[in-house]
Amino acid sequence: MADRFQITYQVKAGSITRASEIAENIRVEQTVEMPVDALPAQGVPSLGEIVSVTPSDQSDSWIVSISYPAAVTGDDLTQSLNTLFGNISLYPGIRIVDADDSFFSGRYKGPSFGLSGLRKLLNRDEDLPLSCTALKPVGLAPDELADLARQFARGGIHIIKDDHGIANQGSAPFRERVAACSKAIREGEQFTGNKTLYFPNITTSPSEVKNRYAEAVDLGADGVLICPQLTGLESLSELAALKQVPVMAHPAFSGGYIIHETHGFLPEFYYGKLWRALGADAVIYPNAGGRFTLSTETCQAINRQMADHFCGFKKSAPTPAGGIDVDSIPGLLESYGRDICYLIGGSLYQDPGGIEHATNKFTRLLEGADG
C-alpha cells in the first residue's frame, strides 16, 4: 500500500476562505478528531493535509483535495470507509467526488467475476449486452415463483434475480424458494439451449450473510443478490472474496448517500467506483427517466466508471433498473451501449402475450445490437 492517499470533496461555501476553513475541519474531523492545539507534544503522524482548494464549476462550490497518511486506516476496509465519510456525513454541504488509486489499492480487490466473468458463465460473446429480470412479487409461494422463473428462462433471459424485498418470508422461505427456482430455471434453459443464471436475494443480518451465500450455492444458485447498504458495505467484499459465484449489488437503503446535489457521494463515484472496488460483479442503479431521479448523463458516467481502467480491477456490469420496458431498449443501446446488463422488471409481467413472449422480445432486441 502507498504511504498516503487522497480524497477529493465538493464543498459548499460562499468564499474560498470559508471553503478552506471547511477543508481544515475535514482534515481534522476525519483523523485525530480533536483540536490541533491539544495534540500530544510529541506529535502524531495522523493529520490529513490540505492539497488544494479550487473553484468548482458550480456556484458557491469548491473542490477540496486532502491527502491522508495510509496509517489512519491501516488495512481495515471498514475503517477506510469511516475515513472517507464517517463523521463528515454529519456536516451539510460536503460531497465526496473522488479518491485516488492509492485509497483503493491493497485494501479493495474489485470484482471476482466482473462483466467478462458473467459473459463467460453465459457463454456469451464479449461484445453483447446482458438481460436481467426480477422475480416478484413478494407473497407468492416457492412453486409460483419457480413457475415465473421457468417462463423467464424459456424466454432466454440471462440473469433472474429475486426482487430485493423477497427475503425469508413465510410465503416463500429461503431454502424452499432457492431450490424450487434453481430447478425450474434448469428446466427452462433446456428449451432454449442457453444458460440462465439465478441470483437469489441473500440480504439478511450482517453476520448471517456468508451462511446464506453458502446455502444459496448449495441449493443450486448461480450468483447472489445483496443490498450492501443494509448488510454493511464491507459484506460485499467479503462475499466477493469467496469467489464461488458472482455477486450483484442492489441500491436499497443507499439513496441518502447519492440523491443530494451537495451532500454524500457523487453517484458515479459511489456506485461506479466504490461498489466496483468493493467487489460487485454487477451493480444495479436507479435509471434515468423512470421513477428515480438520476440524469442520463449521470447514468452514462456510472457506466463509464465501471468500465474504466481502475487499479487493475475487473469491470463491473452496470445494471440500470427502474422504468425500463422493451420499447426503451433500442434507445438505451444507443445511449449506454453493449457493456451493460439491462434489467426489466415489472413491464415483462404486463405483456398480454405472457412472460415468455415478452422476455423473448427483450432478449432478441439485445441480439439485434449485434447486427
Place this chain on the structure above:
Amino acid sequence: MADRFQITYQVKAGSITRASEIAENIRVEQTVEMPVDALPAQGVPSLGEIVSVTPSDQSDSWIVSISYPAAVTGDDLTQSLNTLFGNISLYPGIRIVDADDSFFSGRYKGPSFGLSGLRKLLNRDEDLPLSCTALKPVGLAPDELADLARQFARGGIHIIKDDHGIANQGSAPFRERVAACSKAIREGEQFTGNKTLYFPNITTSPSEVKNRYAEAVDLGADGVLICPQLTGLESLSELAALKQVPVMAHPAFSGGYIIHETHGFLPEFYYGKLWRALGADAVIYPNAGGRFTLSTETCQAINRQMADHFCGFKKSAPTPAGGIDVDSIPGLLESYGRDICYLIGGSLYQDPGGIEHATNKFTRLLEGADG
C-alpha cells in the same frame, strides 16, 4: 407479532393529489414493486394500504400513513429496515417520521442494559447523569492511550470510549490497545474508588464484529463502541443479544439519513427510536451548538424519545457529543436534564491543568446536579 404495522412519512408535494400519488408509489415500491395491474390474478396479500394523507405543519408537505401486512417482512429485522426505507431512499422528498409499535414488537428487542443498566454497573444513583469521554488521537501507541485512559479514570469519568476512528491500525493494534487500556483504567479507578467503564471501538467488517466483541470482553473491556451504519444496522441487535456488556452506538456514516429536512429520517425517530429498538444501550448523536447541525429542539426530542415508554424496551442513554466543554455542562443540565450521558472529548485535552484536573471539574459538575 401483530398482523399489520404502520409507517408514517412526511412527503413533499404541491397538492394533496400529488401527495396521494406519491403515497400510492410508496405502498407499491415498498412491497410488490411492480405495476398493480400486473399482479397475479389470484392476488397477493402483500400490498401496503394508504391509511391517511393529511397536511403537515410545513408548507408543501403532507403526512402520509401506510399500513403494511407483517408478512412482508416476516421475522427478518434487516428486511423490516428494507420495508422501512429500502427503495424509497432513492426518491427525493420522502422522510420517515414514525412507525407504530407493531413495526417494532417481536422483531426488535431494545437495549439489554440501557441507561439503568449502565448506572447499575457504575453503582450510580438512578437520578444522576453520566460522564463520557473519547480516547484519542489515532496514531498514539497502546501505552500512550493507556496513560490517557488512566488519567481520565483518576478524574472520575464514568465511561471512556475509543475514538471511533481508532480501529486496528499498526500504531495501536486492537488486542494490545484493549488490554493496555483496560489495565490502566483498573489502576486509575483505585484512585477514586469509583468505577470507570471502558468501551473500545469494535467497528470492523460486518462478519467480524461479533468476534471482536468477544475479544474485547476477554481482554477486560466493560462495553463496546460500534458504528452501526458502517457494520450494517442489524449488527447492533446481534451484539445487544449477546448481553455480556453494554453497546454504545456511534453516528459515523449516518449523516445522509438525518440531516436533510425533506429526506431520510426524522432524527429523533432514527437515533431515538430506531437505534434504541435495535438495542443501543447508549446512542451518541451530534449535539446542537457544536460543529454539527441539529437544533436544540431536535436534540431534546431525541432525548425524550429514548426515555419514553416504547414497546417495553429499556431506556437508552442519550449521549450528545460534539463541541461540548465543561463550561457548557450547567446549561446542558438545565436543557437536557439528568437522564443523559454527557460526552466531552477534545476540550478535556485542552485544559492547561491536565486531563485528570479537567475530568474532575467535569464529573464534579455532574454531581452538583444533585444539589
